[in-house]
Amino acid sequence: GAGVSQSPRYKVAKRGQDVALRCDPISGHVSLFWYQQALGQGPEFLTYFQNEAQLDKSGLPSDRFFAERPEGSVSTLKIQRTQQEDSAVYLCASSLWWQATLEQYFGPGTRLTVT
């Protein structure tokens, strides 16, 4: 079956532009996560949805970052007024439920470069 998909795969933005990154989770997966992976580092948690409810946004680095999942399926991560430090790979993951022992399935990521 289809895995987690993300679009676009690559995005170049000029500093100050707004960007929107899309995630299509595996069908039927309740939980959806966004992570940020800087070059040479491990992914870091940004935010978490259970269905359409955003239950944890403690990892969002600033109020320029905003995520939504209005119908409990597709999610969008929006970054306003991009800065160079926002350059990273943004990973989306989904899992069947919120249980800590369950595997999270990752998408291929969106590589954002801010120039």
Add this chain to the structure above:
Amino acid sequence: GDSVTQMEGPVTLSEEAFLTINCTYTATGYPSLFWYVQYPGEGLQLLLKATKADDKGSNKGFEATYRKETTSFHLEKGSVQVSDSAVYFCALTTYSSASKIIFGSGTRLSIRP
């Protein structure tokens, strides 16, 4: 807070060598432990996991044992192949963290033919 520390890379080995990648963790709750792998040009995928003390996770010849007394989850493989070249991430989740994954910084492994 919860954290994962893993050995820094890069690690370069010859084919058929024995592999160990060390991983230790700090967690306030009772974590589940994972190894994820990122092959060149591909997304992160789960390699193995263990959810309670003394459990051994295994997959594709890789093994790791959940050691609560030493707070460790070292990854081992008896005979590595060129196709094992990738970046390996040790990670944990806890119920108190609502299942968000906390990753180590990753270890890049290169295998010479």
